[in-house]
Amino acid sequence: MRIALLVGMIALFTCGSAAAQKELDSSRMVTVLSFNILHGATTKGDFNLDVIADVIKRTNPDFVALQEVDFLTNRAKKYDLVTELGWRTSMAPIFGRAMHYDGGEYGEGVLSKYSFISSRNVVLPSSEGKEPRAALEIVSVIPSGDTISFIGTHLDHTENEMDRINQATAINRTFANSKYPAILAGDLNATPESKTIQIFTSQWTASDDLEKPLLTYPSNKPDKKIDYIMYSPKKQWTVLKKAAVCDEIASDHCSYLVTLILN
Numbered sequence: 001m002r003i004a005l006l007v008g009m010i011a012l013f014t015c016g017s018a019a020a021q022k023e024l025d026s027s028r029m030v031t032v033l034s035f036n037i038l039h040g041a042t043t044k045g046d047f048n049l050d051v052i053a054d055v056i057k058r059t060n061p062d063f064v065a066l067q068e069v070d071f072l073t074n075r076a077k078k079y080d081l082v083t084e085l086g087w088r089t090s091m092a093p094i095f096g097r098a099m100h101y102d103g104g105e106y107g108e109g110v111l112s113k114y115s116f117i118s119s120r121n122v123v124l125p126s127s128e129g130k131e132p133r134a135a136l137e138i139v140s141v142i143p144s145g146d147t148i149s150f151i152g153t154h155l156d157h158t159e160n161e162m163d164r165i166n167q168a169t170a171i172n173r174t175f176a177n178s179k180y181p182a183i184l185a186g187d188l189n190a191t192p193e194s195k196t197i198q199i200f201t202s203q204w205t206a207s208d209d210l211e212k213p214l215l216t217y218p219s220n221k222p223d224k225k226i227d228y229i230m231y232s233p234k235k236q237w238t239v240l241k242k243a244a245v246c247d248e249i250a251s252d253h254c255s256y257l258v259t260l261i262l263n
Contacts, residue, residue, distance in 0.1 A: 027144040028262040029240065033061035034185040034227050036154070036253035037085075039068045039106070040076045043219070043252055047077060051250045053088035056111070059245055059257050062142070064091065064111035065152025065185035071095050072104030082109030096121035096136030098154070108136040108152050108186075116140055117147065122174055124167040130156060133163075135171055139180060146262055149178045153186040155196070164190055168199040176203035181236045181262055185229045187253065192225055204230035207239045207258045216256055220248040229258040236263050 037052050056064055066085070070076035086093030091111035096119075098107035108121075117139040124133040135153040142148060153171060156163035168188075175182060184204055190196035192210035201210070207229045208214055215222035222244065231237040237260045246254035 024240075024261060025144065028142070028146065029259060030063065030142060030148065030183065030262065031061045031257065031259045032150070032183055032185055032229050033059055033064045033255050033257050034067075034152070034187070034229055035064060035255040036067040036187045036227065036251055037069065037081070038251045038253070039070045039073075040079065040081050042249050044249060049079070049081070049084050049088060051247075053085055055245060055247050055250050055255055056085065056089045059255065061257065062113045063140075063150045063183070065150070066109035066111065067152070067154035067187045068106075069095060069109035070101075070104060070106055071097065073102040073106065074104070075102050076104070078104070082111065085109070086111055092116065094119055094136070094138060096134050098134040099132040107134050108154060110136055110138050110150065110152050112138060112140055112150070114140045114142060122170075124153070124170050125163070126156065126167070127163055130158060130163055133167055135174070137175065142262070144262065147180050148262070149175065149180045149182040151175050151182065151184045153184070153188075155186070155188045155190065157189045161190070161194060161196060164188070164194075164196040165199060168196045172199065172203045176232055178232070182232045183229065183260070184231070187227050189226050200230060204232050205234040205237070206230050207242055207260070214242060214244040214256065216244050216254040218252050219246045219250075219254045222246060222254055227253060227256045229256055231260060237261070238263055
């Protein structure tokens with residue numbers, strides 16, 4: 001199995017002050033993974049949750065936003081995918097339905113190393129005849145004692161951008177002014193120059209340099225950026241490192257890994 005790790009530049013504090021030279025407080029660090037899991041299938045066409053779980057275990061995130069998650073569908077052999085992956089990775093799972101599908105449900109998943117204070121699944125606008133979409137939020141407390149919001153989502157994949165624009169607008173309206181520091185992660189199906197991403201970056205800060213982004217799709221030879229991790233408010237987070245983790249068997253998407261610190 002060919003595995004490629006595309007590592008981005010490490011963005012650390014460069015200020016020369018004595019405070020900036022202190023060792024970073026690991027209790028305030030948050031490592032986040034966004035991972036489109038191809039509804040449990042691999043690119044070989046089989047069904048192997050251990051391959052997907054291995055990517056998560058190797059990257060060791062605190063929170064995972066999962067897209068294309070099946071819940072008790074026939075094609076996923078009636079598995080509850082997020083619970084199965086939670087068991088395999090020793091993380092707490094939660095599923096958010098976007099639609100009924102194939103004898104079960106289909107939507108978003110979140111995995112967390114920490115327990116949930118609360119959760120909510122928000123239905124996003126979609127045009128008639130298109131796949132419904134959702135955004136799944138959990139609120140949790142990290143080891144420093146700080147409370148944060150983590151949101152996973154998956155936007156419309158069709159050529160016409162209008163649904164993505166409406167979905168981005170709805171996410172901003174619902175989450176961007178959270179009373180907690182917030183992280184948004186997911187497969188946005190939009191490239192950096194798109195109107196969709198411009199809407200997001202009006203209220204969120206991208207962890208990538210969007211002029212020279214880490215490419216995430218397809219996993220065997222990535223040539224575009226469609227998977228993102230963003231944060232808000234800008235002054236409360238600093239990006240420490242980031243990487244596109246491209247396992248061409250586990251999924252057709254590279255997973256996107258970012259470590260941030262809460263300022």
